[in-house]
Structures are given as C-alpha cells and as structure tokens.
Amino acid sequence: xxxxxxFSWNAGTICGAPIKVSYYVFMMYGFQIYQxxxxxxxxxxxxxxxxxxxxxxxxxxxxxTVLCHEFGHGNMARxxxxxxxxxxLWVFGGIxxxxxxxxxxxxxKILRNDFLVVAAGPSTHFLQAPLWGCLMFLVxxxxxxxLWMPFLNQMDPWEEFLNVLNPLxxxxxxxxxxxxxxxxxxxxxxxxxVQEGVQMNVGSGxxxxxxxxxxxxxxxxxxxWQSRSSCAFL
Numbered sequence: 001x002x003x004x005x006x007f008s009w010n011a012g013t014i015c016g017a018p019i020k021v022s023y024y025v026f027m028m029y030g031f032q033i034y035q036x037x038x039x040x041x042x043x044x045x046x047x048x049x050x051x052x053x054x055x056x057x058x059x060x061x062x063x064x065t066v067l068c069h070e071f072g073h074g075n076m077a078r079x080x081x082x083x084x085x086x087x088x089l090w091v092f093g094g095i096x097x098x099x100x101x102x103x104x105x106x107x108x109k110i111l112r113n114d115f116l117v118v119a120a121g122p123s124t125h126f127l128q129a130p131l132w133g134c135l136m137f138l139v140x141x142x143x144x145x146x147l148w149m150p151f152l153n154q155m156d157p158w159e160e161f162l163n164v165l166n167p168l169x170x171x172x173x174x175x176x177x178x179x180x181x182x183x184x185x186x187x188x189x190x191x192x193x194v195q196e197g198v199q200m201n202v203g204s205g206x207x208x209x210x211x212x213x214x215x216x217x218x219x220x221x222x223x224x225w226q227s228r229s230s231c232a233f234l
Contacts, residue, residue: 008088017074019067022090029059050189057193063089065200068128069121070096076120080113096121125201132197139187139194 008020036051066089073096074084081101088095100113 008090011089014067015071017071017084018086020086020088021063022088024091025063025089028091029055032059046185050185053189054192057189058196061193061197061200065125065128065197065204066094068124069204070094072121072124073117074098076117080116122204125204129198129201132194132201135194136198139191142187 007024008022009026011019011021013019032055033052036055037048040048040051067087070087070089074087077096077098077100078084082099085097085099088097098117100110
C-alpha cells in the first residue's frame with residue numbers, strides 16, 4: 001500500500017478508478033532497453049530500432065492486459081457493493097485496492113464474494129484472448145490478400161506452429177536487415193505483437209483461475225478450522 005502511495009506515478013482515472021504506475025515499471029523498462037542496446041550495439045540501426053519497438057510493444061500489451069485483469073476484480077467488487085480505491089500497475093502484475101460491502105457479516109457470503117472477486121480478474125482473459133486471436137486472424141487475412149508478410153509464406157506448417165508458440169525466438173534479424181521496406185518491417189513487428197497478446201492472455205487466464213481455486217480452498221479450510229475451534233472452545 002505504501003508503494004502505491006509514495007513510489008508511483010498517477011496515470012489518471014479510468015471509469016472512476018484512479019490508476020497508478022509503480023516507478024519500478026519504468027526502471028525495469030529502462031533496464032530492458034539498456035540490455036538491448038548493450039547486446040546489439042554493433043547491429044544496424046534498423047535491427048536496434050526493431051528490438052526496441054518489440055520490447056516497447058510487449059510492455060504496452062502487458063500493462064493493458066494487467067489493467068483489464070485488475071478492472072475485472074474491481075468491477076466485481078463494485079457489483080457486490082464495494083468500491084475501487086485505486087489500481088496499481090507494477091513490475092510483477094497489478095493490484096486492485098477495493099473495499100467490501102460494509103453491512104455484510106455473513107461468513108459464507110463473505111467467502112463467496114471473495115471468490116467471485118478473485119475469479120473475476122482471470123475471467124477477463126476469456127474475452128481478451130479471443131480478441132487478440134481475431135487480430136491474429138486479421139493479420140493472416142491481410143497477408144494472404146496483400147502479401148504483407150512474405151516470411152510467413154516461406155515457413156512450413158511446423159515452423160509456423162513453433163513461431164506462434166514463441167514469436168520472440170523466431171525473430172530473424174538477418175531478414176530485417178536485408179528487407180528494409182517499411183511494409184515487411186512493420187508487418188513482422190505486428191505479427192510478433194499480436195502473438196504475444198494471445199500468449200499473454202491464455203497463460204494469464206490459466207494461472208489466474210488456478211490461483212482463484214487455491215484461494216477458495218484456503219479460505220474454505222480456514223473457515224472450517226475457525227468454526228471447529230469456536231465449537232471446541234464452547
């Protein structure tokens with residue numbers, strides 16, 4: 001809580017919720033750019049610029065994904081009668097600071113509401129992932145119609161599959177240096193970023209739902225233990 005108040009930048013307000021970005025996010029991004037410049041200092045200007053744009057795009061997609069995720073938590077809390085105090089975006093994800101309904105004293109209802117709030121965040125990825133998938137389909141369509149990305153036509157099906165699984169590992173810097181046209185250059189950048197968007201949301205949804213189940217199991221176990229302890233004391 002102290003970091004969100006004292007070591008963050010007020011990015012503004014979205015849907016009535018103040019958004020803050022930890023300074024560590026900017027520090028980590030700066031370190032990434034430093035690593036790129038240091039590792040590719042002898043590369044051509046186009047390769048260096050391409051690498052910086054990829055890192056910047058991935059960082060932007062990550063922040064947008066996390067922000068939507070945190071609004072899932074916050075909007076569910078609002079629906080149940082609470083309020084969003086603010087949302088903090090930081091290096092390892094985000095935190096939505098929200099309140100509970102002040103009049104709720106039923107332990108079973110509190111447990112259910114907590115689970116709904118926790119599960120609402122990962123549930124947003126079931127919407128985000130298909131949206132990124134539609135963008136990927138659009139990129140394929142444009143390639144087949146206008147041949148924006150000739151490098152896709154040079155891949156066999158197995159190479160295309162591996163490229164989708166790990167788009168950053170499939171960057172061909174030799175191709176970028178030798179094919180300096182803006183169409184092929186920007187289309188490859190777009191292809192990498194839309195794949196990152198799909199992967200990020202699919203992975204975040206799976207991990208988030210697992211965390212929600214663990215949270216429910218932990219809270220349920222604690223509630224059972226507390227009730228048994230109260231009966232034993234009585």
